[in-house]
Amino acid sequence: MSDQHSHQSFETRAIHAGNTADPLTGAVVPPIYQVSTYKQDGVGGLRGGYEYSRSANPTRTALEENLAALEGGRRGLAFASGLAAEDCLLRTLLAPGDHVVIPNDAYGGTFRLFAKVVQRWGVDFSVANTSDVEAVRAAVNDRTKLIWVETPSNPLLGITDIEAIAGVARQAGVKLVVDNTFASPYLQQPLALGADVVVHSLTKYMGGHSDVVGGALVTADEALGEELAYHQNAMGAVAGPFDSWIVLRGIKTLAVRMDRHSENAEKIVEMLTQHPKVTQVLYPGLPEHPGHEIAAKQMRSFGGMISFRVEGGEEAAVEVCNRARLFTLGESLGGVESLIEHPGRMTHASVAGSALEVPADLVRLSVGIENVDDLLADLRQALG
Ligand SMILES: Cc1ncc(COP(=O)(O)O)c(C=O)c1O
Numbered sequence: 001m002s003d004q005h006s007h008q009s010f011e012t013r014a015i016h017a018g019n020t021a022d023p024l025t026g027a028v029v030p031p032i033y034q035v036s037t038y039k040q041d042g043v044g045g046l047r048g049g050y051e052y053s054r055s056a057n058p059t060r061t062a063l064e065e066n067l068a069a070l071e072g073g074r075r076g077l078a079f080a081s082g083l084a085a086e087d088c089l090l091r092t093l094l095a096p097g098d099h100v101v102i103p104n105d106a107y108g109g110t111f112r113l114f115a116k117v118v119q120r121w122g123v124d125f126s127v128a129n130t131s132d133v134e135a136v137r138a139a140v141n142d143r144t145k146l147i148w149v150e151t152p153s154n155p156l157l158g159i160t161d162i163e164a165i166a167g168v169a170r171q172a173g174v175k176l177v178v179d180n181t182f183a184s185p186y187l188q189q190p191l192a193l194g195a196d197v198v199v200h201s202l203t204k205y206m207g208g209h210s211d212v213v214g215g216a217l218v219t220a221d222e223a224l225g226e227e228l229a230y231h232q233n234a235m236g237a238v239a240g241p242f243d244s245w246i247v248l249r250g251i252k253t254l255a256v257r258m259d260r261h262s263e264n265a266e267k268i269v270e271m272l273t274q275h276p277k278v279t280q281v282l283y284p285g286l287p288e289h290p291g292h293e294i295a296a297k298q299m300r301s302f303g304g305m306i307s308f309r310v311e312g313g314e315e316a317a318v319e320v321c322n323r324a325r326l327f328t329l330g331e332s333l334g335g336v337e338s339l340i341e342h343p344g345r346m347t348h349a350s351v352a353g354s355a356l357e358v359p360a361d362l363v364r365l366s367v368g369i370e371n372v373d374d375l376l377a378d379l380r381q382a383l384g
Contacts, residue, residue, distance in 0.1 A: 005017045005069045010070070010185070010186055010255060011255045013066075013069045013070055014066070014070060014186075014251050014252055014253075014254050014255060015252045017065055017066045017068075017069030017070065018030070018061070018062040018063060018064070018065030018066035018067075018069065018248070019062060019066065019248070020062075029249075030058065030059055030062040030245070030248065031058075031059070032059055032241050032242050032245045033053075033057055033058045033059045033241050034241050034242065035053060035057070035241070036052065036053050037051070037052055037053070038050045038051055038052070053238075053241070054233060054236055054238055055233045057238075057241050057244070059241040059242075059244045059245050059248075060078050060238065060239055060240075060241065060244040062244070062248055063076070063078050063239065063244040063245075063247055063248045064076040064077055064078050064216075066248060066251060067200075067216050067218050068218055070185040070186075070251070070254075071180070071185045071189065071190075071191055071198050071218040072185075072189055072191050072192055073191050073198065073218035073219055073220055073225075074219055074220060074221055074222045074225050075218065075219045075222060075224075075225025075226070075228070075229065076216060076217070076218045077216060077217045077218075077225070077228055077229055077232050078202070078214060078215070078216050078238065078239035078244055078247070079214065079215040079216065079217070079232070079237050079238060079239055080213070080214065080215065080237045080238060080239055080240070080243075081201070081203065081213050081214060081215045081237070082107075082109075082181065082199065082200060082201025082202070082203060082204075082214075082215035082216075083109055083110075083113060083201075083215065084215050084237035085199055085200070085215030085216055085217050086110060086113055086199055086215070087113060087117070087235070087237070088217065088228065088231050088232055088235055088237065089177065089197060089199065089217055089228065090113070090114075090118050090123075091118075091231065091235065092227055092228050092231040093145060093146055093175060094118065094123045094145055094146070095123075096121060096122030096123065097122060097123075097143060098123050098143055098144075098145040099123070099124050099125065099126070099141055099143040099144045099145065100114070100123065100124075100125045100126075100144065100145060100146050100147070100148060101125065101126050101128050101130075101136060101139045101140060101144060101146075101147045101148065102114055102125050102126070102127055102128070102148045103127070103128065103129070103130040103148060103149060103150055103153060103158075103160070104127050104128060104129050104130070104355055104356060105150070105153040105154070105155075105156045105158045105356060106148075106150045106153060106154065106179070106356060107150065107154045107179070107181075107201075107347070108343075108347055108348040108349070108350040108351045108356070109350065110148075110150070110179065111350070111351050111354065111356050112350045112351075115354070126139040126141075127139075127355040127356070129158075130147075130149050130150075130151070130158075130160040130165060131158050131159060131160055131161075131290065131291055133161060133164045133165060133168060136165055136168055137168050137172075140168065140172045140174065144172060144174050145174055145175065146169075146174055146175040146176070146177055147165060147168065147169050147174060147175070147176050147177070148177050148179070149162065149165055149176065149177065149178050149179070149195075150178070150179040150181075150182070151178065151179075151182070151183070151188075151291075152182045152183065152284055152291075152295070152302075152303060152305060153182070154181070154182060154305075154333075154347070155305075155307050155343040155347065155348060155358055155362065155364045156282055156307060156358065156362075157182075157282040157283055157284055157289075157305060157306070157307055158291060159284050159289070159290075159291025159292075159294050159295045160291075160294075161291075161294045161298070162176075162178060162188075162190050162193040162194065162195060162298055163193045163194055163298070166193060166194025166195055167194070169194075169196075170194065175196040175197065176194065176195045176196050176197075177195065177196065177197045177198075177199060178190035178195040178197070178198055178199070179198075179199045179200075179201075180198045180199065180200055181199070181200050181201045181204050181205070181334075182204075182205075182303060182305055182333075183299055183303055184204075184205040184206060184254060184258055184303075184334075185198075185254075186254050186255050186258045186300065187258055187262075187299045187300045187301060187302075187303055188298055188299045188300070191218065191220045193298060195220065196219065196220055196221065196224065197217055197218070197219050197220070197224070198216075198217070198218045199215070199216070199217060200215060200216040200217075200218075201214075201215055202214035202215055202216050202239075202247045203215075203332060203334070204332065204333050204334030204335075205254065205257070205258065205261075205304075205333075205334035206247055206250060206251055206254065206334075207246065207247045207250040207334070207335075208250040208251075208253065208254065208257055208334060208335060208336060209246075209250055209335055209336055210332060210334075210335035210336075210337060211246060212243050212246045212247055212250075213243070214239050214243050214244075214247050215239075257336065257369055258300075258301070258303070258304070259301070260369040261303060261304025261367055261368070261369060262285075262301035262302055262303055262304060263372070264304065264367045264368070264369065264370075264372045264375060265283065265285070265302065265303065265304045265305070265306055265365075265367040266285055266302070267372045267376065268306060268365070268367055268372070268375060268376060268379065269281055269283045269285060269286060269306055271376055271379065271380070272306070272308050272379070273286070275380075275383055276311075277310055277311050277312075277316075277383045277384065278308050278309070278310060278311075278383070279309045279310065279311050279361070280308060280309040281306065281307075281308045282306070282307040282308065282309075283302060283306050283307075284299070284302045284303075285301075285302030304333075304334070304366060304367040304368070305333060305364070305365070305366060305367070306364070306365045306367060307343070307362055307363065307364045307365070308362070308363055308365075309359060309361045309362055309363075310361050310363060310383070311361075312361070313360060313361050314344065314360035314361055316361065317342055317344075317360065317361045317362060317363050318342050318345065319384075320340075320363050320382050320383055320384075321340050321341060321342045321363060321382075323381065323382040323384065324340045324378055324379070324382040325378055325381070325382075326338060326370065326374055326375060326377075326378035327339060327340035327365065327375070327378055327379065327382070328340070329341065331346050331347050332366070333364075333366035334366060335366070335368060336368050336369050336370075337368045337370070338365065338366060338367055338368035338370060338375055339365070339366040339368070340363065340364070340365055340366075340382075341363070341364050342362070342363060342364075343358045343362050343364050344357075344358050344359070344360045344362060347364070365379075
C-alpha cells in the first residue's frame with residue numbers, strides 16, 4: 001500500500017486507491033485501456049513504463065494498487081480467475097519434492113488444482129483440519145513449504161484462527177496463504193494477522209455483481225510480490241483491461257454491500273435455526289458455531305454465506321434448491337443477487353470420494369442484498 005492511502009479508512013481506500021484522475025482528460029474513473037502495445041519514443045523510450053499489456057496495463061495497474069491498499073499489502077496482482085492466481089502462486093513457490101498443508105474444507109476447484117495438477121509435478125500435500133492448530137502443526141514436515149487456509153471455508157463455513165496458524169508457519173519457516181474470498185478485505189485482513197499472501201476469487205464479493213471472472217494475489221512483502229509479478233508475466237494468465245475495470249468499479253461499493261450481506265444473512269440464519277425441516281445451520285455468527293469466538297475476533301461481521309442441512313437427505317436438499325424462485329439456482333457467490341446451490345452435486349462435485357467430500361443433505365446460500373423479507377418468504381416456500 002502506498003503511504004498516500006495508509007492513513008485512510010477502508011471505505012475511502014476502496015474508492016480512491018489506484019483511482020487517480022486520468023492525466024490526459026481528468027476523467028475521474030480510470031479509463032479502460034483496451035490496448036495490447038504502446039508506442040515507444042525511440043527504442044526503449046517508454047511513456048509511463050508500459051510496453052506490452054501482458055506485462056502491465058494501466059487499468060490493471062489501477063486495480064492492483066487498489067487491491068494492495070485494501071488488504072494492507074505491498075503488492076497486488078490481478079489474474080484471469082481465482083484459480084489462475086492460485087496456479088501462479090503455487091508454481092512460483094513450489095518445486096518438485098515440496099510438500100504443502102491444505103484444509104479439509106475448501107473450494108473444490110482449489111483441491112482439484114492440488115490433487116490433479118500440482119501433485120503431478122511432484123508436490124505432495126497433507127489434508128488437515130485447519131480449525132485445529134495442533135493438527136496443522138502435526139501435518140507440517142521438513143519438506144513443507146506452505147500452509148493453505150480458507151476462512152470462512154467453502155462450503156462448511158469453518159473458521160481458522162489466522163494469527164495462530166501464522167505462528168505455526170513462522171516457527172516452521174513456511175509461508176501462510178489465506179484465501180480471503182468469503183470474507184473480503186472489508187471483513188477480514190489476513191496480512192495484518194501474519195499471513196504472507198492473500199488469494200482472492202475477484203469473481204465473488206470483490207466484483208460483487210456476477211458479471212466478471214477474476215483473481216488476485218496480495219503479498220505482505222515486496223520481494224515476494226516482485227517474484228510473483230515476474231511469474232504473472234512469464235505465465236501470462238493476467239486480468240484483461242475490461243475485467244480489471246469492472247472489478248475496480250465493483251470494489252467501490254464493497255463496504256456497503258458487505259454490511260447488507262451480513263445483516264440479511266443474520267436474519268435468514270435466525271429463521272433457519274427455528275425451521276422444523278432444517279437439521280443444522282452452519283454460520284460463524286451463531287454462538288454455538290465452534291469457530292464463533294475466533295470469527296468474532298478476526299472478522300468485522302460474519303458475512304453473507306450460509307450453509308444448512310435439511311431433513312430427508314440428498315433428495316430433500318436438491319428439492320429445496322429446485323423450489324427456490326428469488327434465490328437463483330446457480331454456482332458462484334458474492335453477487336448482489338441471492339443464489340442457492342447443492343454443493344455435493346454442483347460446486348463441490350469434484351471432491352466426491354476425497355477427504356473434502358461434503359454432506360449430501362447440504363444446501364449453500366449466497367445471501368444477496370435484496371429486501372430480506374422477500375428472501376425469507378422465498379426460503380420458507382422452498383423448504384415447504
Ligand atoms: C473460496 C474460493 N476460492 C477460489 C475460487 C476460485 O476462483 P475462480 O472461480 O474465480 O477461479 C473460488 C470459486 O468459487 C472460491 O469460492
